[in-house]
Amino acid sequence: MWIDAAAVRELLDMAALIDVLATADRSRFAAPDRLHYEVAHGDLLAMPAASPSFLGMKIVTVFPGNSGTAIPTVQAAYQLFSAQTGELLATIDGTELTLWRTAAVAAVAALHLYRGTPEHILIVGTGALSPYLVSAFAASYPRSEIAIWGRRPGAGELVARASPRGVAALPDLEAAVRRADIICCATSSTAPLVLGSWLKKDAHLGLIGGYTPQMRETDSLAFRDALVVVDTSAAVTSAGELLAAIRDGYLREDEPITLKSLLSMEVGLRANAPRTLFKSVGSAENDLITAEYLWRCLPPYRN
Template sequence: MWIDAATIRDKLAMPALIAALAAADRSLFTVPERLHYPVGGGDLLSMPAYSPSVLGMKIVTVFPGNSRAGLPTVHATYQLFSARTGEILATIDGTELTRWRTAAVAVLAALNLFGASPGHILVVGTGALSSYLVSAFAESYPDAEIAVWGRRQEAGEAVARRARAARQAAVSVPDLETATRRADIICCATSSTAPLVLGSWVKDGAHLGLIGGFTPQMHETDSVAFRDALVVVDTPAAMVGAGELRAAVRDGYLRESELLTLSSLLSKNDRAGGRASRTIFKSIGSAENDLIAGEYLWRLVSSS
């Protein structure tokens, strides 16, 4: 079975996908170490995971320079297999699946870490993932104002126009510091190698999602952001691959022993906002979440 991008968009609904990610019994999953190869102007990653019902493998390339040519940064394919027989169940457009999964996981973390209803949400970055994040946050927090910031304001305006065309209110903002200081939830989806959102701008009680960087060279925020913060990661491998976490430990603002995983947070149903100056979710991409989303999608398509 081939599941293309159009089918994914037709079959998936963000609230239902978030619910599926929240409900999965993650204790049943095994996630081997991902393989990561720097190649040419980008990276090649292999991300396996398996459960008692299915096996999955994502092959993904990340080429940050693509944005200069108007191309998506991420390209991927996903293979889903039966855990009982090993037969291929589906080949899935991994690029589209990754966008849905990443946005859903970012919102899932915010729902569990931010204890109140946000008045203002800021999406930082205008790449292919940005519109998915705006949509996911708009559906989960329909009363919040959503702003988009990009290095090029015209790119932010394009994201906001697409959102408004889908009847989701969003505006483009020109000044990142002002927008950050106002925001209750900030979600960064960039491949920046220098901090964009400074910790001194993030107000007490806010939630900061960092979902773009996945290498030690990438930094979407600075070490100060981690001072007195509750920090949750999508995978323990983030401590090796996330530049922000490594810098915060080096600079004395974070201890590795203090990190929580998304799996442990969900298993405790722990809305931990309010116990720290702010909450931070750091994602480098988890094969576990790919597998949950891939199996959920395959079951939807198979039953239709």
């Protein structure tokens, strides 16, 4: 069975997916380290995962040179198998699946790390992921103001106009960050965009764009006195922001906790941290949780 991007969009509901990712029994899932190959013009990734019911494998290409063109920077295919028989159940548009998963996971992290209801949410980046982030944060915080900033002139306005929800396109990144309670960065930047000195004392910063040691969406100062959560422990050795913060003395290598650990902890974890930071490099576990949910949304599984 082929499940294309249009079918993924029709079947999935963002609010429901956020709840599924937040409440999944993660002890059921296993995911080895992903395979990462550097190729001539980008990267090739393989991300396997398993649960008692399903096996999943995502093949991803990331070609930063596609930015600003009609070809997505990130493209992927996802194959879902039966864990009982090994039968191939579906091949899913992995690019669309990744967009939904990444946005929903960013919202899950914010919901569990930011205390209270934010007045202002800022999305940094205007790529393919940005409208999904608008959807995820709108579903999580329906009364909050959402704004977007982009590096390319006019790009933020395009995303804002296309959004079914009111979104403001802001021209001044520093002013926007200083005002925001929650900031979520989704870029492939290799130089810090959001500076730690701009952040409110109790801000939540999500970094979901970079996934290599060369990519950095924020500087090391952002990590000072912050509770740091990662989507997978592999982020500590692969994310440019974390590597720089460790090198600069603002973070210990054993300090970040995983999202899986966060979701199993009791309320009160955040009490001693004036700021929280979530770093995502992509998790095969979250891919499989999303793919399982999508599979069960198909008509034969609806009750």
